[in-house]
Amino acid sequence: MDANNYIDFFNELDDNEQTNNFIQSDKRRERFPPRNPKKVPEADLQFLSKQDDSRSNFKFTYKAARFEEWWLLDSLGDFYEHKWIVDVLKRVKGGKEASVYQCKPGVAVDAPFVAAKVYRPRSLRNLKNDGQYREGRTDLNEEGNAIVKADDIYAMQKRSKYGEGLRHQSWIAYEFSTLELLYEAGADVPKPYAMEKNAILMGFVGDYATAAPALSSITLDIDEAEPLFKHVMLNIDIMLAHGRIHGDLSAYNILYWEGDITLIDFPQVVIPESNPASWSIFLRDVTRICQYFSTQGVECDAYKIASDLWASHGHKIIKEVDPKYLDSEKPEDRKIWEKQKKM
Ligand SMILES: Nc1ncnc2c1ncn2[C@@H]1O[C@H](COP(=O)(O)OP(=O)(O)O)[C@@H](O)[C@H]1O
């Protein structure tokens, strides 16, 4: 197999990040073969060498490019073996972090479709920027249980290859366990079904032909905008009541389907009590929501809404960030530090 093509496939997914639903890129790749194939790093080769034909029974309708097919067989093979899914139908969206596929579920699932979110191989993901969110979170293992072994914790701190694998796993496990927690709490999130080492399976929002669009691409009627805004706020309230802040909430991570909303994309979820930046992350979430809804005619004061909600759950507004959480190499962090020095 030519591993360079595999890397090119992921690079192409980057290009496709903003494409519409259900666009397959095989034709485009045939027409525009990569000009400068990159050298494959050792870690990627190791990932690739694990690919084999052991899931030979798992054949799917979706016309995946060869390299994508290996990736799907590796990531979704266990779902297939455990009969969670019987087919992969379409790719909904390719992104930098993960791609989402519409799948046909096995008989145990009472729904016509499920969504599989398949993460990039660890070695092709950038885990450097997750520190702000991971702060104060206990890392989780493949089963979603806390990682408590000192050797494992040390490996993650040292950022050894093994430790990076654990961090990748924990990132995915947080997405899944948050869906479990919030679904149980009655929030508007997809129903979580199963997690494997590189993918999660959840309720699909949309129908056969169309995956639900994000709110960001929708213009709402004013009669609809007001109640939907309240609904988003109710969800934020449920999250806070269960000790969670989304951390990347915006109209891009809220799906809209037949008048209802569904919040998605939770790997960076933040725990308010233990993350020193939690107030600013929370305020940013609320601000982004208000920004969208104010373009839809809803009047909202983000700071007031956020501070009232925050206080109603017993949290304090902490504007100052402990310098140990600031990165001196990042200009935006330096600005915060300079400002605090003057206070
Ligand atoms: N449960 C779902 N049902 C239908 N489409 C989904 C679902 N989850 C995600 N998607 C689609 O996949 C896209 C990417 O998913 P998301 O979880 O936001 O990952 P990313 O980290 O790439 O932003 C979403 O914008 C949406 O179009």
Ligand SMILES: [Mg+2]
């Ligand atoms: Mg997203």
